[in-house]
Amino acid sequence: MFATQLFRRSFSSSVAMHGKKVAVLGAAGGIGQPLSLLLKLNPLVSELSLYDIVNTPGVAADLSHINTPAKVTGHKGAESLGEALTGSDVIVIPAGVPRKPGMTRDDLFNTNANIVKTLAEGAAKYAPKAHLLIISNPVNSTVPIVAEVLKKHGVFDPARLFGVTSLDVVRASTFVAAIKGKNPEDVHVHVVGGHSGVTILPLLSQTGIKFTQDEIEKLTHRIQYGGDEVVKAKDGTGSATLSMAQAGARFTNSLLKALEGQKGIVEPTFVFSPVAQKEGADFFATNVELGTGGVAKIHPVGPMSDYEQKLYAEAVVELKKNIAKGVQFVKGA
Known part of the structure:
Protein backbone atom coordinates (compact mmCIF):
# COMPACT_ATOMS: atom_id res chain seq x y z
CA MET A 1 0.00 0.00 0.00
CA PHE A 2 2.71 2.45 1.00
CA ALA A 3 4.71 1.91 -2.20
CA THR A 4 1.66 2.46 -4.40
CA GLN A 5 0.72 5.64 -2.55
CA LEU A 6 4.31 6.89 -2.77
CA PHE A 7 4.48 6.34 -6.52
CA ARG A 8 1.11 7.93 -7.11
CA ARG A 9 2.01 10.98 -5.02
CA SER A 10 5.11 11.42 -7.19
CA PHE A 11 2.83 11.68 -10.22
CA SER A 12 0.30 13.98 -8.55
CA SER A 13 -0.95 17.10 -10.30
CA SER A 14 -2.79 20.18 -9.13
CA VAL A 15 -4.99 20.22 -12.24
CA ALA A 16 -8.22 18.35 -12.82
CA MET A 17 -7.50 14.80 -13.95
CA HIS A 18 -9.63 13.47 -16.77
CA GLY A 19 -7.29 10.69 -17.80
CA LYS A 20 -5.78 9.79 -21.15
CA LYS A 21 -5.36 6.63 -23.15
CA VAL A 22 -1.67 5.80 -23.35
CA ALA A 23 -0.39 3.07 -25.68
CA VAL A 24 2.98 1.43 -25.08
CA LEU A 25 4.40 -0.24 -28.19
CA GLY A 26 6.99 -2.81 -27.17
CA ALA A 27 5.31 -3.27 -23.79
CA ALA A 28 6.66 -6.77 -23.11
CA GLY A 29 10.32 -5.77 -23.50
CA GLY A 30 13.02 -4.77 -21.06
CA ILE A 31 11.99 -1.11 -21.06
CA GLY A 32 8.33 -1.70 -21.87
CA GLN A 33 7.46 -3.72 -18.77
CA PRO A 34 8.81 -1.38 -16.07
CA LEU A 35 7.58 1.62 -18.08
CA SER A 36 4.09 0.11 -18.22
CA LEU A 37 4.22 -0.54 -14.48
CA LEU A 38 5.04 3.11 -13.78
CA LEU A 39 2.29 4.28 -16.13
CA LYS A 40 -0.25 2.00 -14.44
CA LEU A 41 0.52 3.89 -11.22
CA ASN A 42 -0.02 7.28 -12.88
CA PRO A 43 -3.43 8.80 -12.03
CA LEU A 44 -3.39 10.77 -15.30
CA VAL A 45 -3.68 7.51 -17.25
CA SER A 46 -7.25 6.20 -17.57
CA GLU A 47 -6.46 3.47 -20.10
CA LEU A 48 -3.16 1.70 -20.68
CA SER A 49 -2.97 -0.14 -24.00
CA LEU A 50 -0.06 -2.57 -24.22
CA TYR A 51 1.20 -3.86 -27.59
CA ASP A 52 3.98 -6.24 -28.53
CA ILE A 53 4.56 -9.22 -30.78
CA VAL A 54 4.77 -11.64 -27.83
CA ASN A 55 3.68 -11.97 -24.18
CA THR A 56 1.52 -8.83 -24.01
CA PRO A 57 -1.64 -10.51 -22.65
CA GLY A 58 0.38 -11.84 -19.72
CA VAL A 59 1.95 -8.47 -18.96
CA ALA A 60 -1.47 -6.82 -19.17
CA ALA A 61 -3.08 -9.41 -16.88
CA ASP A 62 -0.28 -8.98 -14.35
CA LEU A 63 -0.53 -5.18 -14.31
CA SER A 64 -4.33 -5.23 -14.24
CA HIS A 65 -4.22 -6.67 -10.71
CA ILE A 66 -2.61 -3.47 -9.37
CA ASN A 67 -5.16 -1.44 -7.43
CA THR A 68 -5.14 1.76 -9.47
CA PRO A 69 -8.01 2.92 -11.73
CA ALA A 70 -6.25 2.66 -15.11
CA LYS A 71 -7.79 0.01 -17.33
CA VAL A 72 -5.14 -2.25 -18.91
CA THR A 73 -5.53 -4.08 -22.21
CA GLY A 74 -3.03 -6.37 -23.93
CA HIS A 75 -2.63 -6.68 -27.70
CA LYS A 76 -0.36 -9.25 -29.35
CA GLY A 77 0.78 -9.44 -32.96
CA ALA A 78 0.60 -7.20 -36.01
CA GLU A 79 -3.11 -7.88 -36.54
CA SER A 80 -3.92 -6.21 -33.20
CA LEU A 81 -1.90 -3.00 -33.70
CA GLY A 82 -4.91 -1.00 -34.88
CA GLU A 83 -6.98 -2.02 -31.88
CA ALA A 84 -4.12 -1.10 -29.55
CA LEU A 85 -3.68 2.35 -31.09
CA THR A 86 -7.22 3.52 -31.81
CA GLY A 87 -8.24 6.34 -29.50
CA SER A 88 -4.78 6.85 -28.03
CA ASP A 89 -3.85 10.30 -26.78
CA VAL A 90 -0.21 9.41 -26.20
CA ILE A 91 1.85 6.64 -27.82
CA VAL A 92 5.15 5.65 -26.22
CA ILE A 93 7.48 3.53 -28.36
CA PRO A 94 10.27 1.64 -26.58
CA ALA A 95 10.11 -1.25 -29.08
CA GLY A 96 13.31 -2.67 -30.57
CA VAL A 97 16.36 -4.74 -29.78
CA PRO A 98 18.68 -3.74 -26.92
CA ARG A 99 22.36 -2.93 -27.22
CA LYS A 100 24.98 -5.55 -26.47
CA PRO A 101 28.60 -5.00 -25.38
CA GLY A 102 30.60 -3.20 -28.07
CA MET A 103 27.49 -2.00 -29.89
CA THR A 104 26.67 1.65 -30.42
CA ARG A 105 23.12 2.91 -30.79
CA ASP A 106 23.83 3.24 -34.49
CA ASP A 107 24.57 -0.49 -34.72
CA LEU A 108 20.93 -1.05 -33.87
CA PHE A 109 19.78 1.03 -36.80
CA ASN A 110 18.68 -1.51 -39.39
CA THR A 111 16.58 -3.67 -37.07
CA ASN A 112 15.03 -0.90 -35.04
CA ALA A 113 14.46 1.38 -38.03
CA ASN A 114 12.17 -1.21 -39.59
CA ILE A 115 10.30 -1.76 -36.34
CA VAL A 116 9.77 1.96 -35.73
CA LYS A 117 8.72 2.58 -39.34
CA THR A 118 6.03 -0.11 -39.08
CA LEU A 119 4.73 1.25 -35.78
CA ALA A 120 4.73 4.83 -37.12
CA GLU A 121 2.64 3.70 -40.07
CA GLY A 122 0.15 2.20 -37.63
CA ALA A 123 0.06 5.41 -35.61
CA ALA A 124 -0.49 7.49 -38.75
CA LYS A 125 -3.42 5.28 -39.73
CA TYR A 126 -5.13 4.58 -36.41
CA ALA A 127 -4.16 7.51 -34.13
CA PRO A 128 -3.09 10.43 -36.35
CA LYS A 129 -3.70 13.04 -33.61
CA ALA A 130 -1.76 11.23 -30.89
CA HIS A 131 1.45 12.51 -29.33
CA LEU A 132 4.31 10.16 -30.17
CA LEU A 133 7.16 9.60 -27.70
CA ILE A 134 10.09 7.76 -29.26
CA ILE A 135 12.44 5.81 -26.99
CA SER A 136 13.66 3.24 -29.56
CA ASN A 137 17.32 3.78 -30.40
CA PRO A 138 19.03 5.32 -32.23
CA VAL A 139 16.70 8.22 -31.32
CA ASN A 140 18.69 10.65 -33.49
CA SER A 141 17.54 8.59 -36.50
CA THR A 142 14.26 7.00 -35.37
CA VAL A 143 12.56 10.34 -34.69
CA PRO A 144 13.25 11.56 -38.26
CA ILE A 145 11.99 8.17 -39.50
CA VAL A 146 8.69 8.70 -37.71
CA ALA A 147 8.47 12.27 -39.03
CA GLU A 148 8.96 11.10 -42.63
CA VAL A 149 6.33 8.36 -42.25
CA LEU A 150 3.84 10.86 -40.83
CA LYS A 151 4.61 13.27 -43.69
CA LYS A 152 3.91 10.52 -46.22
CA HIS A 153 0.49 10.05 -44.62
CA GLY A 154 -0.14 13.80 -44.42
CA VAL A 155 -0.45 13.84 -40.62
CA PHE A 156 2.91 15.21 -39.43
CA ASP A 157 2.59 17.78 -36.66
CA PRO A 158 6.01 18.71 -35.24
CA ALA A 159 4.37 19.74 -31.96
CA ARG A 160 3.31 16.13 -31.33
CA LEU A 161 6.55 14.22 -31.99
CA PHE A 162 9.16 13.78 -29.26
CA GLY A 163 12.44 11.91 -28.92
CA VAL A 164 12.78 10.97 -25.24
CA THR A 165 16.22 12.14 -24.08
CA SER A 166 15.30 12.43 -20.40
CA LEU A 167 17.74 9.69 -19.40
CA ASP A 168 20.69 11.90 -20.35
CA VAL A 169 19.40 14.55 -17.92
CA VAL A 170 18.69 11.98 -15.22
CA ARG A 171 22.22 10.61 -15.54
CA ALA A 172 23.76 14.08 -15.60
CA SER A 173 22.00 15.01 -12.35
CA THR A 174 23.07 11.76 -10.73
CA PHE A 175 26.72 11.93 -11.81
CA VAL A 176 27.17 15.59 -10.88
CA ALA A 177 25.53 15.07 -7.48
CA ALA A 178 27.83 12.13 -6.76
CA ILE A 179 31.03 14.13 -7.13
CA LYS A 180 29.69 17.29 -5.50
CA GLY A 181 27.94 15.70 -2.52
CA LYS A 182 24.49 16.99 -3.49
CA ASN A 183 21.00 15.52 -3.68
CA PRO A 184 20.55 14.51 -7.34
CA GLU A 185 16.96 15.76 -7.26
CA ASP A 186 18.32 19.26 -6.59
CA VAL A 187 20.82 19.21 -9.48
CA HIS A 188 19.56 20.43 -12.84
CA VAL A 189 21.74 20.00 -15.92
CA HIS A 190 20.62 21.34 -19.30
CA VAL A 191 21.57 18.59 -21.77
CA VAL A 192 21.24 19.51 -25.44
CA GLY A 193 21.94 18.01 -28.87
CA GLY A 194 20.94 14.41 -29.46
CA HIS A 195 20.84 11.05 -27.69
CA SER A 196 24.02 9.24 -28.68
CA GLY A 197 27.69 9.68 -27.83
CA VAL A 198 29.16 13.00 -28.91
CA THR A 199 25.72 14.38 -29.77
CA ILE A 200 24.90 14.46 -26.04
CA LEU A 201 26.09 17.82 -24.71
CA PRO A 202 25.67 18.55 -20.98
CA LEU A 203 25.96 22.28 -20.39
CA LEU A 204 27.69 22.11 -17.02
CA SER A 205 28.54 25.81 -17.22
CA GLN A 206 24.84 26.60 -16.78
CA THR A 207 24.42 24.68 -13.50
CA GLY A 208 25.88 27.37 -11.24
CA ILE A 209 28.21 24.72 -9.81
CA LYS A 210 31.97 25.19 -9.96
CA PHE A 211 33.96 22.45 -11.70
CA THR A 212 37.60 21.98 -12.56
CA GLN A 213 38.32 21.43 -16.25
CA ASP A 214 39.25 17.83 -15.43
CA GLU A 215 35.87 17.32 -13.74
CA ILE A 216 34.09 18.88 -16.71
CA GLU A 217 35.82 16.60 -19.21
CA LYS A 218 35.31 13.43 -17.16
CA LEU A 219 31.68 14.23 -16.38
CA THR A 220 30.93 15.12 -19.98
CA HIS A 221 32.38 11.83 -21.21
CA ARG A 222 30.53 9.82 -18.56
CA ILE A 223 27.20 11.49 -19.39
CA GLN A 224 27.76 10.92 -23.12
CA TYR A 225 28.64 7.23 -22.66
CA GLY A 226 26.77 6.39 -19.46
CA GLY A 227 24.77 3.75 -21.28
CA ASP A 228 27.95 1.79 -21.92
CA GLU A 229 28.42 1.32 -18.16
CA VAL A 230 25.10 -0.48 -17.95
CA VAL A 231 25.67 -2.58 -21.08
CA LYS A 232 29.03 -3.76 -19.73
CA ALA A 233 27.71 -4.37 -16.23
CA LYS A 234 24.85 -6.49 -17.58
CA ASP A 235 27.46 -8.62 -19.35
CA GLY A 236 25.62 -9.17 -22.59
CA THR A 237 22.14 -9.57 -21.10
CA GLY A 238 20.79 -6.12 -21.99
CA SER A 239 21.13 -2.37 -21.82
CA ALA A 240 19.70 0.43 -19.67
CA THR A 241 16.11 -0.64 -19.17
CA LEU A 242 15.09 0.33 -15.64
CA SER A 243 16.62 3.81 -15.69
CA MET A 244 15.25 4.37 -19.21
CA ALA A 245 11.80 3.28 -18.07
CA GLN A 246 11.91 5.76 -15.19
CA ALA A 247 13.09 8.54 -17.50
CA GLY A 248 10.42 7.64 -20.05
CA ALA A 249 7.72 7.62 -17.38
CA ARG A 250 8.95 11.00 -16.14
CA PHE A 251 8.63 12.56 -19.59
CA THR A 252 5.25 10.92 -20.24
CA ASN A 253 3.97 12.23 -16.91
CA SER A 254 5.16 15.76 -17.72
CA LEU A 255 3.42 15.65 -21.10
CA LEU A 256 0.21 14.30 -19.57
CA LYS A 257 0.17 17.12 -17.01
CA ALA A 258 0.70 19.67 -19.79
CA LEU A 259 -2.08 18.13 -21.89
CA GLU A 260 -4.36 18.50 -18.84
CA GLY A 261 -3.56 22.23 -18.78
CA GLN A 262 -0.84 22.56 -16.17
CA LYS A 263 1.45 25.48 -16.99
CA GLY A 264 5.20 25.93 -16.84
CA ILE A 265 6.24 22.33 -17.53
CA VAL A 266 9.66 22.19 -19.17
CA GLU A 267 11.44 18.99 -20.18
CA PRO A 268 14.41 18.27 -22.44
CA THR A 269 13.37 16.49 -25.62
CA PHE A 270 14.55 15.84 -29.19
CA VAL A 271 12.09 17.64 -31.48
CA PHE A 272 11.77 19.34 -34.85
CA SER A 273 13.51 22.57 -33.87
CA TYR A 312 28.42 21.76 -29.85
CA ALA A 313 30.08 22.02 -33.27
CA GLU A 314 31.14 18.37 -33.08
CA ALA A 315 27.69 17.29 -31.96
CA VAL A 316 25.92 19.03 -34.85
CA VAL A 317 28.17 17.39 -37.45
CA GLU A 318 27.30 13.93 -36.12
CA LEU A 319 23.65 14.80 -35.59
CA LYS A 320 23.23 15.87 -39.21
CA LYS A 321 24.49 12.45 -40.35
CA ASN A 322 22.14 10.62 -37.97
CA ILE A 323 19.11 12.65 -39.08
CA ALA A 324 19.93 12.21 -42.77
CA LYS A 325 20.25 8.46 -42.24
CA GLY A 326 16.72 8.30 -40.83
CA VAL A 327 15.24 10.47 -43.56
CA GLN A 328 16.94 8.45 -46.28
CA PHE A 329 15.73 5.18 -44.77
CA VAL A 330 12.12 6.21 -45.43
CA LYS A 331 12.62 8.11 -48.67
CA GLY A 332 14.69 5.28 -50.14
CA ALA A 333 12.22 2.59 -49.12
Whole structure:
Protein backbone atom coordinates (compact mmCIF):
# COMPACT_ATOMS: atom_id res chain seq x y z
CA MET A 1 0.00 0.00 0.00
CA PHE A 2 2.71 2.45 1.00
CA ALA A 3 4.71 1.91 -2.20
CA THR A 4 1.66 2.46 -4.40
CA GLN A 5 0.72 5.64 -2.55
CA LEU A 6 4.31 6.89 -2.77
CA PHE A 7 4.48 6.34 -6.52
CA ARG A 8 1.11 7.93 -7.11
CA ARG A 9 2.01 10.98 -5.02
CA SER A 10 5.11 11.42 -7.19
CA PHE A 11 2.83 11.68 -10.22
CA SER A 12 0.30 13.98 -8.55
CA SER A 13 -0.95 17.10 -10.30
CA SER A 14 -2.79 20.18 -9.13
CA VAL A 15 -4.99 20.22 -12.24
CA ALA A 16 -8.22 18.35 -12.82
CA MET A 17 -7.50 14.80 -13.95
CA HIS A 18 -9.63 13.47 -16.77
CA GLY A 19 -7.29 10.69 -17.80
CA LYS A 20 -5.78 9.79 -21.15
CA LYS A 21 -5.36 6.63 -23.15
CA VAL A 22 -1.67 5.80 -23.35
CA ALA A 23 -0.39 3.07 -25.68
CA VAL A 24 2.98 1.43 -25.08
CA LEU A 25 4.40 -0.24 -28.19
CA GLY A 26 6.99 -2.81 -27.17
CA ALA A 27 5.31 -3.27 -23.79
CA ALA A 28 6.66 -6.77 -23.11
CA GLY A 29 10.32 -5.77 -23.50
CA GLY A 30 13.02 -4.77 -21.06
CA ILE A 31 11.99 -1.11 -21.06
CA GLY A 32 8.33 -1.70 -21.87
CA GLN A 33 7.46 -3.72 -18.77
CA PRO A 34 8.81 -1.38 -16.07
CA LEU A 35 7.58 1.62 -18.08
CA SER A 36 4.09 0.11 -18.22
CA LEU A 37 4.22 -0.54 -14.48
CA LEU A 38 5.04 3.11 -13.78
CA LEU A 39 2.29 4.28 -16.13
CA LYS A 40 -0.25 2.00 -14.44
CA LEU A 41 0.52 3.89 -11.22
CA ASN A 42 -0.02 7.28 -12.88
CA PRO A 43 -3.43 8.80 -12.03
CA LEU A 44 -3.39 10.77 -15.30
CA VAL A 45 -3.68 7.51 -17.25
CA SER A 46 -7.25 6.20 -17.57
CA GLU A 47 -6.46 3.47 -20.10
CA LEU A 48 -3.16 1.70 -20.68
CA SER A 49 -2.97 -0.14 -24.00
CA LEU A 50 -0.06 -2.57 -24.22
CA TYR A 51 1.20 -3.86 -27.59
CA ASP A 52 3.98 -6.24 -28.53
CA ILE A 53 4.56 -9.22 -30.78
CA VAL A 54 4.77 -11.64 -27.83
CA ASN A 55 3.68 -11.97 -24.18
CA THR A 56 1.52 -8.83 -24.01
CA PRO A 57 -1.64 -10.51 -22.65
CA GLY A 58 0.38 -11.84 -19.72
CA VAL A 59 1.95 -8.47 -18.96
CA ALA A 60 -1.47 -6.82 -19.17
CA ALA A 61 -3.08 -9.41 -16.88
CA ASP A 62 -0.28 -8.98 -14.35
CA LEU A 63 -0.53 -5.18 -14.31
CA SER A 64 -4.33 -5.23 -14.24
CA HIS A 65 -4.22 -6.67 -10.71
CA ILE A 66 -2.61 -3.47 -9.37
CA ASN A 67 -5.16 -1.44 -7.43
CA THR A 68 -5.14 1.76 -9.47
CA PRO A 69 -8.01 2.92 -11.73
CA ALA A 70 -6.25 2.66 -15.11
CA LYS A 71 -7.79 0.01 -17.33
CA VAL A 72 -5.14 -2.25 -18.91
CA THR A 73 -5.53 -4.08 -22.21
CA GLY A 74 -3.03 -6.37 -23.93
CA HIS A 75 -2.63 -6.68 -27.70
CA LYS A 76 -0.36 -9.25 -29.35
CA GLY A 77 0.78 -9.44 -32.96
CA ALA A 78 0.60 -7.20 -36.01
CA GLU A 79 -3.11 -7.88 -36.54
CA SER A 80 -3.92 -6.21 -33.20
CA LEU A 81 -1.90 -3.00 -33.70
CA GLY A 82 -4.91 -1.00 -34.88
CA GLU A 83 -6.98 -2.02 -31.88
CA ALA A 84 -4.12 -1.10 -29.55
CA LEU A 85 -3.68 2.35 -31.09
CA THR A 86 -7.22 3.52 -31.81
CA GLY A 87 -8.24 6.34 -29.50
CA SER A 88 -4.78 6.85 -28.03
CA ASP A 89 -3.85 10.30 -26.78
CA VAL A 90 -0.21 9.41 -26.20
CA ILE A 91 1.85 6.64 -27.82
CA VAL A 92 5.15 5.65 -26.22
CA ILE A 93 7.48 3.53 -28.36
CA PRO A 94 10.27 1.64 -26.58
CA ALA A 95 10.11 -1.25 -29.08
CA GLY A 96 13.31 -2.67 -30.57
CA VAL A 97 16.36 -4.74 -29.78
CA PRO A 98 18.68 -3.74 -26.92
CA ARG A 99 22.36 -2.93 -27.22
CA LYS A 100 24.98 -5.55 -26.47
CA PRO A 101 28.60 -5.00 -25.38
CA GLY A 102 30.60 -3.20 -28.07
CA MET A 103 27.49 -2.00 -29.89
CA THR A 104 26.67 1.65 -30.42
CA ARG A 105 23.12 2.91 -30.79
CA ASP A 106 23.83 3.24 -34.49
CA ASP A 107 24.57 -0.49 -34.72
CA LEU A 108 20.93 -1.05 -33.87
CA PHE A 109 19.78 1.03 -36.80
CA ASN A 110 18.68 -1.51 -39.39
CA THR A 111 16.58 -3.67 -37.07
CA ASN A 112 15.03 -0.90 -35.04
CA ALA A 113 14.46 1.38 -38.03
CA ASN A 114 12.17 -1.21 -39.59
CA ILE A 115 10.30 -1.76 -36.34
CA VAL A 116 9.77 1.96 -35.73
CA LYS A 117 8.72 2.58 -39.34
CA THR A 118 6.03 -0.11 -39.08
CA LEU A 119 4.73 1.25 -35.78
CA ALA A 120 4.73 4.83 -37.12
CA GLU A 121 2.64 3.70 -40.07
CA GLY A 122 0.15 2.20 -37.63
CA ALA A 123 0.06 5.41 -35.61
CA ALA A 124 -0.49 7.49 -38.75
CA LYS A 125 -3.42 5.28 -39.73
CA TYR A 126 -5.13 4.58 -36.41
CA ALA A 127 -4.16 7.51 -34.13
CA PRO A 128 -3.09 10.43 -36.35
CA LYS A 129 -3.70 13.04 -33.61
CA ALA A 130 -1.76 11.23 -30.89
CA HIS A 131 1.45 12.51 -29.33
CA LEU A 132 4.31 10.16 -30.17
CA LEU A 133 7.16 9.60 -27.70
CA ILE A 134 10.09 7.76 -29.26
CA ILE A 135 12.44 5.81 -26.99
CA SER A 136 13.66 3.24 -29.56
CA ASN A 137 17.32 3.78 -30.40
CA PRO A 138 19.03 5.32 -32.23
CA VAL A 139 16.70 8.22 -31.32
CA ASN A 140 18.69 10.65 -33.49
CA SER A 141 17.54 8.59 -36.50
CA THR A 142 14.26 7.00 -35.37
CA VAL A 143 12.56 10.34 -34.69
CA PRO A 144 13.25 11.56 -38.26
CA ILE A 145 11.99 8.17 -39.50
CA VAL A 146 8.69 8.70 -37.71
CA ALA A 147 8.47 12.27 -39.03
CA GLU A 148 8.96 11.10 -42.63
CA VAL A 149 6.33 8.36 -42.25
CA LEU A 150 3.84 10.86 -40.83
CA LYS A 151 4.61 13.27 -43.69
CA LYS A 152 3.91 10.52 -46.22
CA HIS A 153 0.49 10.05 -44.62
CA GLY A 154 -0.14 13.80 -44.42
CA VAL A 155 -0.45 13.84 -40.62
CA PHE A 156 2.91 15.21 -39.43
CA ASP A 157 2.59 17.78 -36.66
CA PRO A 158 6.01 18.71 -35.24
CA ALA A 159 4.37 19.74 -31.96
CA ARG A 160 3.31 16.13 -31.33
CA LEU A 161 6.55 14.22 -31.99
CA PHE A 162 9.16 13.78 -29.26
CA GLY A 163 12.44 11.91 -28.92
CA VAL A 164 12.78 10.97 -25.24
CA THR A 165 16.22 12.14 -24.08
CA SER A 166 15.30 12.43 -20.40
CA LEU A 167 17.74 9.69 -19.40
CA ASP A 168 20.69 11.90 -20.35
CA VAL A 169 19.40 14.55 -17.92
CA VAL A 170 18.69 11.98 -15.22
CA ARG A 171 22.22 10.61 -15.54
CA ALA A 172 23.76 14.08 -15.60
CA SER A 173 22.00 15.01 -12.35
CA THR A 174 23.07 11.76 -10.73
CA PHE A 175 26.72 11.93 -11.81
CA VAL A 176 27.17 15.59 -10.88
CA ALA A 177 25.53 15.07 -7.48
CA ALA A 178 27.83 12.13 -6.76
CA ILE A 179 31.03 14.13 -7.13
CA LYS A 180 29.69 17.29 -5.50
CA GLY A 181 27.94 15.70 -2.52
CA LYS A 182 24.49 16.99 -3.49
CA ASN A 183 21.00 15.52 -3.68
CA PRO A 184 20.55 14.51 -7.34
CA GLU A 185 16.96 15.76 -7.26
CA ASP A 186 18.32 19.26 -6.59
CA VAL A 187 20.82 19.21 -9.48
CA HIS A 188 19.56 20.43 -12.84
CA VAL A 189 21.74 20.00 -15.92
CA HIS A 190 20.62 21.34 -19.30
CA VAL A 191 21.57 18.59 -21.77
CA VAL A 192 21.24 19.51 -25.44
CA GLY A 193 21.94 18.01 -28.87
CA GLY A 194 20.94 14.41 -29.46
CA HIS A 195 20.84 11.05 -27.69
CA SER A 196 24.02 9.24 -28.68
CA GLY A 197 27.69 9.68 -27.83
CA VAL A 198 29.16 13.00 -28.91
CA THR A 199 25.72 14.38 -29.77
CA ILE A 200 24.90 14.46 -26.04
CA LEU A 201 26.09 17.82 -24.71
CA PRO A 202 25.67 18.55 -20.98
CA LEU A 203 25.96 22.28 -20.39
CA LEU A 204 27.69 22.11 -17.02
CA SER A 205 28.54 25.81 -17.22
CA GLN A 206 24.84 26.60 -16.78
CA THR A 207 24.42 24.68 -13.50
CA GLY A 208 25.88 27.37 -11.24
CA ILE A 209 28.21 24.72 -9.81
CA LYS A 210 31.97 25.19 -9.96
CA PHE A 211 33.96 22.45 -11.70
CA THR A 212 37.60 21.98 -12.56
CA GLN A 213 38.32 21.43 -16.25
CA ASP A 214 39.25 17.83 -15.43
CA GLU A 215 35.87 17.32 -13.74
CA ILE A 216 34.09 18.88 -16.71
CA GLU A 217 35.82 16.60 -19.21
CA LYS A 218 35.31 13.43 -17.16
CA LEU A 219 31.68 14.23 -16.38
CA THR A 220 30.93 15.12 -19.98
CA HIS A 221 32.38 11.83 -21.21
CA ARG A 222 30.53 9.82 -18.56
CA ILE A 223 27.20 11.49 -19.39
CA GLN A 224 27.76 10.92 -23.12
CA TYR A 225 28.64 7.23 -22.66
CA GLY A 226 26.77 6.39 -19.46
CA GLY A 227 24.77 3.75 -21.28
CA ASP A 228 27.95 1.79 -21.92
CA GLU A 229 28.42 1.32 -18.16
CA VAL A 230 25.10 -0.48 -17.95
CA VAL A 231 25.67 -2.58 -21.08
CA LYS A 232 29.03 -3.76 -19.73
CA ALA A 233 27.71 -4.37 -16.23
CA LYS A 234 24.85 -6.49 -17.58
CA ASP A 235 27.46 -8.62 -19.35
CA GLY A 236 25.62 -9.17 -22.59
CA THR A 237 22.14 -9.57 -21.10
CA GLY A 238 20.79 -6.12 -21.99
CA SER A 239 21.13 -2.37 -21.82
CA ALA A 240 19.70 0.43 -19.67
CA THR A 241 16.11 -0.64 -19.17
CA LEU A 242 15.09 0.33 -15.64
CA SER A 243 16.62 3.81 -15.69
CA MET A 244 15.25 4.37 -19.21
CA ALA A 245 11.80 3.28 -18.07
CA GLN A 246 11.91 5.76 -15.19
CA ALA A 247 13.09 8.54 -17.50
CA GLY A 248 10.42 7.64 -20.05
CA ALA A 249 7.72 7.62 -17.38
CA ARG A 250 8.95 11.00 -16.14
CA PHE A 251 8.63 12.56 -19.59
CA THR A 252 5.25 10.92 -20.24
CA ASN A 253 3.97 12.23 -16.91
CA SER A 254 5.16 15.76 -17.72
CA LEU A 255 3.42 15.65 -21.10
CA LEU A 256 0.21 14.30 -19.57
CA LYS A 257 0.17 17.12 -17.01
CA ALA A 258 0.70 19.67 -19.79
CA LEU A 259 -2.08 18.13 -21.89
CA GLU A 260 -4.36 18.50 -18.84
CA GLY A 261 -3.56 22.23 -18.78
CA GLN A 262 -0.84 22.56 -16.17
CA LYS A 263 1.45 25.48 -16.99
CA GLY A 264 5.20 25.93 -16.84
CA ILE A 265 6.24 22.33 -17.53
CA VAL A 266 9.66 22.19 -19.17
CA GLU A 267 11.44 18.99 -20.18
CA PRO A 268 14.41 18.27 -22.44
CA THR A 269 13.37 16.49 -25.62
CA PHE A 270 14.55 15.84 -29.19
CA VAL A 271 12.09 17.64 -31.48
CA PHE A 272 11.77 19.34 -34.85
CA SER A 273 13.51 22.57 -33.87
CA PRO A 274 14.93 25.80 -35.27
CA VAL A 275 17.83 25.76 -32.79
CA ALA A 276 20.41 24.15 -35.10
CA GLN A 277 18.65 24.41 -38.45
CA LYS A 278 21.09 27.04 -39.69
CA GLU A 279 23.80 24.41 -39.19
CA GLY A 280 21.71 21.84 -41.06
CA ALA A 281 20.15 19.86 -38.19
CA ASP A 282 16.33 19.91 -38.34
CA PHE A 283 15.96 18.03 -35.05
CA PHE A 284 17.62 19.03 -31.81
CA ALA A 285 17.19 18.47 -28.07
CA THR A 286 16.87 21.45 -25.75
CA ASN A 287 14.51 22.33 -22.93
CA VAL A 288 10.97 22.49 -24.31
CA GLU A 289 7.93 23.97 -22.62
CA LEU A 290 5.00 21.59 -22.99
CA GLY A 291 1.40 22.67 -23.47
CA THR A 292 -2.05 21.35 -24.33
CA GLY A 293 -0.96 20.92 -27.95
CA GLY A 294 2.40 19.32 -27.20
CA VAL A 295 5.41 21.52 -27.94
CA ALA A 296 4.52 25.05 -26.77
CA LYS A 297 7.93 26.74 -26.72
CA ILE A 298 11.41 25.60 -27.70
CA HIS A 299 14.05 27.13 -25.47
CA PRO A 300 17.42 28.19 -26.92
CA VAL A 301 20.67 26.49 -25.98
CA GLY A 302 21.74 29.50 -23.93
CA PRO A 303 25.28 30.62 -23.08
CA MET A 304 28.07 28.08 -23.55
CA SER A 305 31.69 27.99 -22.46
CA ASP A 306 34.44 27.79 -25.08
CA TYR A 307 34.76 24.08 -24.34
CA GLU A 308 31.03 23.54 -24.81
CA GLN A 309 30.99 25.54 -28.05
CA LYS A 310 33.62 23.18 -29.44
CA LEU A 311 31.56 20.16 -28.39
CA TYR A 312 28.42 21.76 -29.85
CA ALA A 313 30.08 22.02 -33.27
CA GLU A 314 31.14 18.37 -33.08
CA ALA A 315 27.69 17.29 -31.96
CA VAL A 316 25.92 19.03 -34.85
CA VAL A 317 28.17 17.39 -37.45
CA GLU A 318 27.30 13.93 -36.12
CA LEU A 319 23.65 14.80 -35.59
CA LYS A 320 23.23 15.87 -39.21
CA LYS A 321 24.49 12.45 -40.35
CA ASN A 322 22.14 10.62 -37.97
CA ILE A 323 19.11 12.65 -39.08
CA ALA A 324 19.93 12.21 -42.77
CA LYS A 325 20.25 8.46 -42.24
CA GLY A 326 16.72 8.30 -40.83
CA VAL A 327 15.24 10.47 -43.56
CA GLN A 328 16.94 8.45 -46.28
CA PHE A 329 15.73 5.18 -44.77
CA VAL A 330 12.12 6.21 -45.43
CA LYS A 331 12.62 8.11 -48.67
CA GLY A 332 14.69 5.28 -50.14
CA ALA A 333 12.22 2.59 -49.12
